[in-house]
Amino acid sequence: MNTFGRLFRVTTWGESHGPAVGAVVDGCPPGLDLCEEDIDRDLRRRRPGQSALTTARAEEDRVRILSGVFEGKTTGTPISLMLENRDVRSRDYDALANLFRPGHADFTYEKKYGIRDHRGSGRASGRETAGRVAGGAIARKLLAAAGIRIIGYTRRIGEIEIDDARIDLDAIERNPVRSPDPIAAEAMAKHIEEVRAAGDSAGGIAEILAEGVPPGLGDPVFGKLDADLAAAVVSVGAVKGVEFGDGFALARMRGSQSNDPFIADGTRDPFIPRTDWRIRTATNHAGGILGGISTGMPIVLRAVVKPTSSISIAQRTVRRDGTPTTVRVEGRHDPAIVIRVVPVLEAMTALVLADAWLAQRALRGRDPGA
Numbered sequence: 001m002n003t004f005g006r007l008f009r010v011t012t013w014g015e016s017h018g019p020a021v022g023a024v025v026d027g028c029p030p031g032l033d034l035c036e037e038d039i040d041r042d043l044r045r046r047r048p049g050q051s052a053l054t055t056a057r058a059e060e061d062r063v064r065i066l067s068g069v070f071e072g073k074t075t076g077t078p079i080s081l082m083l084e085n086r087d088v089r090s091r092d093y094d095a096l097a098n099l100f101r102p103g104h105a106d107f108t109y110e111k112k113y114g115i116r117d118h119r120g121s122g123r124a125s126g127r128e129t130a131g132r133v134a135g136g137a138i139a140r141k142l143l144a145a146a147g148i149r150i151i152g153y154t155r156r157i158g159e160i161e162i163d164d165a166r167i168d169l170d171a172i173e174r175n176p177v178r179s180p181d182p183i184a185a186e187a188m189a190k191h192i193e194e195v196r197a198a199g200d201s202a203g204g205i206a207e208i209l210a211e212g213v214p215p216g217l218g219d220p221v222f223g224k225l226d227a228d229l230a231a232a233v234v235s236v237g238a239v240k241g242v243e244f245g246d247g248f249a250l251a252r253m254r255g256s257q258s259n260d261p262f263i264a265d266g267t268r269d270p271f272i273p274r275t276d277w278r279i280r281t282a283t284n285h286a287g288g289i290l291g292g293i294s295t296g297m298p299i300v301l302r303a304v305v306k307p308t309s310s311i312s313i314a315q316r317t318v319r320r321d322g323t324p325t326t327v328r329v330e331g332r333h334d335p336a337i338v339i340r341v342v343p344v345l346e347a348m349t350a351l352v353l354a355d356a357w358l359a360q361r362a363l364r365g366r367d368p369g370a
Helices: 036-046 089-095 106-115 118-122 126-146 169-174 184-198 224-232 246-253 338-364
Strands: 009-014 019-027 077-085 151-158 204-212 239-244 264-265 278-281 297-306 315-318 324-327
Touching: 009 126, 019 126, 019 315, 036 338, 077 126, 077 324, 089 118, 089 151, 106 118, 126 338, 151 169, 151 184, 151 338, 169 184, 184 224, 204 338, 224 239, 224 297, 239 246, 297 338
Parallel strands: none
Antiparallel strands: 009 019, 019 077, 151 204, 204 297, 239 297, 264 278, 315 324
Protein backbone atom coordinates (compact mmCIF):
# COMPACT_ATOMS: atom_id res chain seq x y z
CA MET A 1 0.00 0.00 0.00
CA ASN A 2 2.59 2.51 -1.13
CA THR A 3 0.29 4.14 -3.70
CA PHE A 4 -2.32 6.76 -2.83
CA GLY A 5 -5.17 8.07 -4.99
CA ARG A 6 -7.40 6.88 -7.81
CA LEU A 7 -7.08 9.25 -10.78
CA PHE A 8 -4.23 11.35 -9.40
CA ARG A 9 -1.94 8.70 -7.95
CA VAL A 10 1.26 9.02 -5.95
CA THR A 11 3.61 6.18 -5.07
CA THR A 12 6.34 7.02 -2.56
CA TRP A 13 9.55 5.01 -2.30
CA GLY A 14 12.79 4.89 -0.34
CA GLU A 15 14.07 4.62 3.24
CA SER A 16 15.52 7.12 5.68
CA HIS A 17 19.12 5.95 5.28
CA GLY A 18 18.97 4.57 1.74
CA PRO A 19 20.55 6.32 -1.25
CA ALA A 20 17.44 8.39 -1.98
CA VAL A 21 13.72 8.86 -1.42
CA GLY A 22 11.11 10.00 -3.89
CA ALA A 23 7.76 9.58 -5.56
CA VAL A 24 6.12 8.66 -8.84
CA VAL A 25 3.08 10.73 -9.78
CA ASP A 26 0.71 9.19 -12.30
CA GLY A 27 -2.49 10.70 -13.65
CA CYS A 28 -1.38 14.32 -13.76
CA PRO A 29 -3.02 15.95 -16.81
CA PRO A 30 -0.70 17.05 -19.63
CA GLY A 31 0.14 20.68 -20.26
CA LEU A 32 0.62 21.80 -16.64
CA ASP A 33 3.55 24.19 -16.25
CA LEU A 34 6.01 22.47 -13.91
CA CYS A 35 9.64 22.90 -12.96
CA GLU A 36 11.81 21.65 -10.10
CA GLU A 37 11.54 24.95 -8.22
CA ASP A 38 7.74 24.47 -8.00
CA ILE A 39 8.44 21.34 -5.96
CA ASP A 40 11.51 22.58 -4.09
CA ARG A 41 9.46 25.47 -2.70
CA ASP A 42 7.31 23.07 -0.68
CA LEU A 43 10.21 20.75 0.13
CA ARG A 44 12.11 23.60 1.78
CA ARG A 45 9.26 23.98 4.26
CA ARG A 46 9.41 20.28 5.17
CA ARG A 47 13.15 19.69 5.10
CA PRO A 48 15.16 18.99 8.26
CA GLY A 49 17.52 21.56 9.73
CA GLN A 50 15.36 24.56 8.82
CA SER A 51 15.52 26.15 12.29
CA ALA A 52 16.95 25.69 15.79
CA LEU A 53 13.67 23.98 16.79
CA THR A 54 13.97 21.10 14.32
CA THR A 55 16.32 18.18 13.82
CA ALA A 56 19.91 19.07 12.95
CA ARG A 57 19.99 16.61 10.04
CA ALA A 58 21.03 18.74 7.07
CA GLU A 59 19.38 17.61 3.84
CA GLU A 60 19.12 20.04 0.92
CA ASP A 61 16.06 18.20 -0.41
CA ARG A 62 16.40 19.45 -3.96
CA VAL A 63 14.27 17.35 -6.26
CA ARG A 64 15.28 15.87 -9.60
CA ILE A 65 12.49 15.38 -12.12
CA LEU A 66 13.44 12.22 -14.01
CA SER A 67 10.43 11.85 -16.31
CA GLY A 68 7.00 13.15 -17.25
CA VAL A 69 8.01 16.77 -17.97
CA PHE A 70 9.14 18.12 -21.34
CA GLU A 71 10.06 21.74 -22.06
CA GLY A 72 8.55 22.84 -18.76
CA LYS A 73 5.17 21.12 -19.16
CA THR A 74 3.77 17.82 -17.93
CA THR A 75 3.31 15.25 -20.66
CA GLY A 76 0.57 13.15 -19.04
CA THR A 77 3.01 10.28 -18.43
CA PRO A 78 4.35 9.24 -14.99
CA ILE A 79 6.40 11.94 -13.27
CA SER A 80 9.34 10.40 -11.40
CA LEU A 81 10.82 12.50 -8.58
CA MET A 82 14.02 11.79 -6.63
CA LEU A 83 15.70 13.37 -3.60
CA GLU A 84 19.11 12.10 -2.55
CA ASN A 85 19.89 11.28 1.10
CA ARG A 86 23.20 12.96 1.84
CA ASP A 87 23.47 13.59 5.60
CA VAL A 88 22.98 10.10 7.05
CA ARG A 89 24.60 8.80 10.23
CA SER A 90 23.60 5.15 10.32
CA ARG A 91 26.05 4.40 13.15
CA ASP A 92 23.79 6.39 15.49
CA TYR A 93 21.32 3.49 15.23
CA ASP A 94 23.66 0.52 15.67
CA ALA A 95 22.67 0.01 19.31
CA LEU A 96 18.98 -0.15 18.32
CA ALA A 97 19.20 -3.09 15.95
CA ASN A 98 18.12 -5.68 18.54
CA LEU A 99 15.59 -3.81 20.66
CA PHE A 100 12.24 -2.12 20.20
CA ARG A 101 11.98 1.64 20.80
CA PRO A 102 8.82 2.79 22.63
CA GLY A 103 6.48 4.79 20.40
CA HIS A 104 8.16 3.60 17.19
CA ALA A 105 7.15 1.06 14.55
CA ASP A 106 10.13 -1.23 15.26
CA PHE A 107 8.05 -4.02 16.80
CA THR A 108 5.13 -3.84 14.38
CA TYR A 109 7.32 -3.73 11.24
CA GLU A 110 9.24 -6.77 12.44
CA LYS A 111 6.02 -8.67 13.11
CA LYS A 112 4.63 -7.62 9.72
CA TYR A 113 7.64 -8.39 7.52
CA GLY A 114 10.00 -10.48 9.65
CA ILE A 115 12.75 -7.98 8.83
CA ARG A 116 13.23 -4.26 9.39
CA ASP A 117 15.67 -1.48 8.58
CA HIS A 118 16.61 -0.09 12.00
CA ARG A 119 18.56 2.88 10.55
CA GLY A 120 16.43 5.92 11.25
CA SER A 121 13.26 3.76 11.15
CA GLY A 122 13.74 2.89 7.48
CA ARG A 123 10.44 3.15 5.62
CA ALA A 124 8.60 4.16 8.81
CA SER A 125 10.72 7.30 9.12
CA GLY A 126 9.33 10.78 8.69
CA ARG A 127 11.83 10.98 5.83
CA GLU A 128 9.30 9.07 3.71
CA THR A 129 7.06 12.14 3.74
CA ALA A 130 9.47 14.01 1.44
CA GLY A 131 7.98 12.01 -1.44
CA ARG A 132 4.48 12.97 -0.34
CA VAL A 133 5.37 16.66 -0.28
CA ALA A 134 7.00 16.41 -3.72
CA GLY A 135 3.89 14.78 -5.18
CA GLY A 136 1.61 17.14 -3.27
CA ALA A 137 3.40 20.14 -4.77
CA ILE A 138 2.27 19.02 -8.23
CA ALA A 139 -1.28 18.54 -6.96
CA ARG A 140 -1.16 21.99 -5.35
CA LYS A 141 -0.17 23.57 -8.69
CA LEU A 142 -3.01 21.76 -10.46
CA LEU A 143 -5.47 23.01 -7.84
CA ALA A 144 -4.11 26.56 -7.93
CA ALA A 145 -5.07 26.74 -11.61
CA ALA A 146 -8.64 25.96 -10.46
CA GLY A 147 -8.56 28.69 -7.79
CA ILE A 148 -8.04 26.35 -4.81
CA ARG A 149 -5.58 27.38 -2.09
CA ILE A 150 -4.38 25.22 0.83
CA ILE A 151 -2.96 26.80 3.99
CA GLY A 152 -1.62 24.97 7.04
CA TYR A 153 -0.33 26.13 10.40
CA THR A 154 0.38 25.04 13.94
CA ARG A 155 -2.69 25.51 16.10
CA ARG A 156 -1.34 24.10 19.34
CA ILE A 157 1.87 22.86 20.94
CA GLY A 158 1.51 21.29 24.38
CA GLU A 159 -0.92 23.45 26.36
CA ILE A 160 -0.32 26.57 24.25
CA GLU A 161 -2.99 27.30 21.64
CA ILE A 162 -3.45 30.19 19.25
CA ASP A 163 -6.06 32.90 19.84
CA ASP A 164 -8.40 33.03 16.82
CA ALA A 165 -8.78 36.77 17.33
CA ARG A 166 -5.06 37.21 16.63
CA ILE A 167 -4.76 35.01 13.54
CA ASP A 168 -2.59 36.51 10.82
CA LEU A 169 -2.00 34.04 8.00
CA ASP A 170 0.90 36.13 6.71
CA ALA A 171 2.73 35.44 9.98
CA ILE A 172 2.85 31.65 9.52
CA GLU A 173 6.21 31.46 7.73
CA ARG A 174 7.71 34.33 9.72
CA ASN A 175 8.25 32.27 12.89
CA PRO A 176 9.90 28.86 13.42
CA VAL A 177 6.78 27.14 14.80
CA ARG A 178 4.50 28.10 11.87
CA SER A 179 1.94 29.80 14.08
CA PRO A 180 -0.48 32.42 12.69
CA ASP A 181 -0.55 34.01 16.15
CA PRO A 182 2.79 35.80 16.79
CA ILE A 183 2.20 35.98 20.55
CA ALA A 184 1.43 32.27 20.84
CA ALA A 185 4.42 31.55 18.58
CA GLU A 186 6.85 32.94 21.15
CA ALA A 187 5.33 30.85 23.94
CA MET A 188 5.36 27.74 21.73
CA ALA A 189 9.04 28.19 20.87
CA LYS A 190 9.91 28.62 24.54
CA HIS A 191 7.98 25.46 25.44
CA ILE A 192 9.81 23.45 22.77
CA GLU A 193 13.18 24.62 24.08
CA GLU A 194 12.15 23.59 27.60
CA VAL A 195 11.09 20.07 26.67
CA ARG A 196 14.19 19.59 24.53
CA ALA A 197 16.43 20.69 27.41
CA ALA A 198 14.71 18.04 29.52
CA GLY A 199 15.43 15.38 26.90
CA ASP A 200 11.72 15.14 26.09
CA SER A 201 9.38 16.10 23.24
CA ALA A 202 6.04 17.86 22.71
CA GLY A 203 2.86 17.11 20.77
CA GLY A 204 0.58 19.51 19.00
CA ILE A 205 -2.31 20.20 16.65
CA ALA A 206 -2.00 21.27 13.01
CA GLU A 207 -4.87 23.01 11.23
CA ILE A 208 -5.43 22.94 7.47
CA LEU A 209 -7.68 25.29 5.48
CA ALA A 210 -8.63 24.66 1.85
CA GLU A 211 -10.19 27.73 0.26
CA GLY A 212 -11.88 28.01 -3.12
CA VAL A 213 -12.99 24.36 -3.16
CA PRO A 214 -16.09 24.17 -5.39
CA PRO A 215 -19.21 22.34 -4.19
CA GLY A 216 -19.69 18.78 -5.38
CA LEU A 217 -16.36 17.09 -4.67
CA GLY A 218 -16.51 13.68 -2.99
CA ASP A 219 -18.02 10.28 -3.83
CA PRO A 220 -20.57 8.80 -1.41
CA VAL A 221 -20.90 6.46 0.18
CA PHE A 222 -17.45 4.93 0.62
CA GLY A 223 -15.47 7.65 -1.11
CA LYS A 224 -16.69 10.57 0.96
CA LEU A 225 -14.40 13.58 0.82
CA ASP A 226 -13.96 13.74 4.59
CA ALA A 227 -13.32 9.99 4.73
CA ASP A 228 -10.61 10.28 2.07
CA LEU A 229 -9.08 13.29 3.80
CA ALA A 230 -9.13 11.50 7.15
CA ALA A 231 -7.40 8.45 5.64
CA ALA A 232 -4.80 10.70 4.00
CA VAL A 233 -4.07 12.65 7.16
CA VAL A 234 -3.93 9.66 9.50
CA SER A 235 -1.59 7.90 7.08
CA VAL A 236 1.07 10.38 8.23
CA GLY A 237 3.07 8.54 10.87
CA ALA A 238 2.81 10.97 13.80
CA VAL A 239 -0.92 11.75 13.41
CA LYS A 240 -3.24 10.07 15.92
CA GLY A 241 -6.51 11.94 15.43
CA VAL A 242 -8.42 14.15 12.99
CA GLU A 243 -11.52 16.34 13.09
CA PHE A 244 -13.45 18.51 10.63
CA GLY A 245 -15.12 21.85 11.29
CA ASP A 246 -16.07 22.05 14.94
CA GLY A 247 -15.16 18.37 15.26
CA PHE A 248 -15.41 16.94 18.76
CA ALA A 249 -16.89 20.19 20.06
CA LEU A 250 -20.09 19.21 18.21
CA ALA A 251 -20.72 16.64 20.93
CA ARG A 252 -21.47 19.53 23.30
CA MET A 253 -23.87 21.32 20.93
CA ARG A 254 -27.51 21.03 19.98
CA GLY A 255 -28.67 20.67 16.40
CA SER A 256 -29.99 24.22 16.48
CA GLN A 257 -26.42 25.35 17.18
CA SER A 258 -24.46 23.02 14.90
CA ASN A 259 -26.56 23.24 11.71
CA ASP A 260 -25.25 25.71 9.13
CA PRO A 261 -28.12 27.82 7.66
CA PHE A 262 -28.12 28.23 3.88
CA ILE A 263 -28.12 31.72 2.36
CA ALA A 264 -27.84 33.16 -1.17
CA ASP A 265 -24.95 35.53 -1.75
CA GLY A 266 -25.14 38.34 -4.28
CA THR A 267 -28.01 39.48 -6.45
CA ARG A 268 -31.07 37.33 -7.11
CA ASP A 269 -32.47 39.56 -9.88
CA PRO A 270 -34.18 37.15 -12.33
CA PHE A 271 -32.77 39.11 -15.28
CA ILE A 272 -29.16 38.62 -14.12
CA PRO A 273 -27.46 35.27 -14.89
CA ARG A 274 -27.46 32.71 -12.10
CA THR A 275 -23.66 32.66 -12.09
CA ASP A 276 -23.65 36.10 -10.46
CA TRP A 277 -24.81 34.67 -7.15
CA ARG A 278 -24.17 31.52 -5.18
CA ILE A 279 -25.71 29.52 -2.39
CA ARG A 280 -23.53 29.07 0.68
CA THR A 281 -23.90 28.57 4.42
CA ALA A 282 -23.91 31.42 6.93
CA THR A 283 -21.65 29.46 9.30
CA ASN A 284 -19.23 26.59 8.78
CA HIS A 285 -19.56 24.21 11.74
CA ALA A 286 -19.43 21.30 9.25
CA GLY A 287 -16.00 22.34 7.98
CA GLY A 288 -17.03 22.61 4.34
CA ILE A 289 -18.33 19.05 3.87
CA LEU A 290 -21.87 17.65 4.09
CA GLY A 291 -22.81 14.08 3.22
CA GLY A 292 -19.22 13.49 2.22
CA ILE A 293 -19.45 16.20 -0.49
CA SER A 294 -17.86 19.65 -0.47
CA THR A 295 -20.26 22.54 0.12
CA GLY A 296 -18.15 25.31 -1.42
CA MET A 297 -17.26 26.68 2.00
CA PRO A 298 -13.66 26.46 3.21
CA ILE A 299 -12.65 22.95 4.24
CA VAL A 300 -11.31 23.00 7.80
CA LEU A 301 -9.54 20.04 9.35
CA ARG A 302 -7.30 19.58 12.35
CA ALA A 303 -4.86 16.78 13.11
CA VAL A 304 -3.43 15.69 16.44
CA VAL A 305 0.32 15.14 16.14
CA LYS A 306 1.84 13.03 18.91
CA PRO A 307 5.08 13.97 20.69
CA THR A 308 8.18 12.82 18.82
CA SER A 309 8.89 9.23 19.89
CA SER A 310 12.68 9.62 19.89
CA ILE A 311 13.68 11.11 23.24
CA SER A 312 16.89 10.94 25.27
CA ILE A 313 15.13 10.10 28.53
CA ALA A 314 15.67 6.46 29.55
CA GLN A 315 12.61 4.30 28.72
CA ARG A 316 11.77 0.70 29.52
CA THR A 317 11.70 -1.77 26.64
CA VAL A 318 12.78 -5.30 25.67
CA ARG A 319 15.24 -6.87 23.26
CA ARG A 320 14.23 -9.21 20.46
CA ASP A 321 14.58 -12.18 22.80
CA GLY A 322 12.32 -10.55 25.42
CA THR A 323 15.12 -9.51 27.78
CA PRO A 324 14.15 -6.33 29.67
CA THR A 325 16.36 -3.32 29.08
CA THR A 326 16.24 0.46 28.81
CA VAL A 327 16.91 2.73 25.87
CA ARG A 328 17.93 6.35 25.36
CA VAL A 329 17.48 7.37 21.74
CA GLU A 330 20.49 9.34 20.58
CA GLY A 331 20.94 11.09 17.25
CA ARG A 332 19.19 14.05 15.64
CA HIS A 333 15.45 14.37 16.20
CA ASP A 334 12.70 16.98 16.22
CA PRO A 335 11.56 17.98 19.72
CA ALA A 336 8.11 18.85 18.27
CA ILE A 337 7.40 17.21 14.93
CA VAL A 338 4.15 19.15 14.39
CA ILE A 339 6.15 22.05 12.90
CA ARG A 340 7.38 19.94 9.98
CA VAL A 341 4.16 17.94 9.69
CA VAL A 342 2.24 21.06 8.57
CA PRO A 343 3.52 21.01 4.95
CA VAL A 344 3.05 17.23 4.85
CA LEU A 345 -0.62 17.59 5.78
CA GLU A 346 -1.01 20.35 3.20
CA ALA A 347 0.40 17.93 0.62
CA MET A 348 -1.94 15.11 1.61
CA THR A 349 -4.90 17.50 1.46
CA ALA A 350 -3.81 18.63 -2.00
CA LEU A 351 -3.51 15.02 -3.21
CA VAL A 352 -7.05 14.20 -2.07
CA LEU A 353 -8.56 17.37 -3.53
CA ALA A 354 -6.77 16.96 -6.86
CA ASP A 355 -8.04 13.40 -7.11
CA ALA A 356 -11.60 14.48 -6.20
CA TRP A 357 -11.46 17.42 -8.61
CA LEU A 358 -10.46 15.18 -11.51
CA ALA A 359 -13.16 12.62 -10.58
CA GLN A 360 -15.85 15.31 -10.52
CA ARG A 361 -14.69 16.67 -13.88
CA ALA A 362 -14.93 13.18 -15.34
CA LEU A 363 -18.42 12.67 -13.86
CA ARG A 364 -19.95 15.95 -15.03
CA GLY A 365 -17.91 16.53 -18.17
CA ARG A 366 -16.78 20.01 -17.13
CA ASP A 367 -14.52 21.67 -14.61
CA PRO A 368 -16.02 21.58 -11.09
CA GLY A 369 -17.56 24.91 -10.18
CA ALA A 370 -17.97 25.96 -13.81
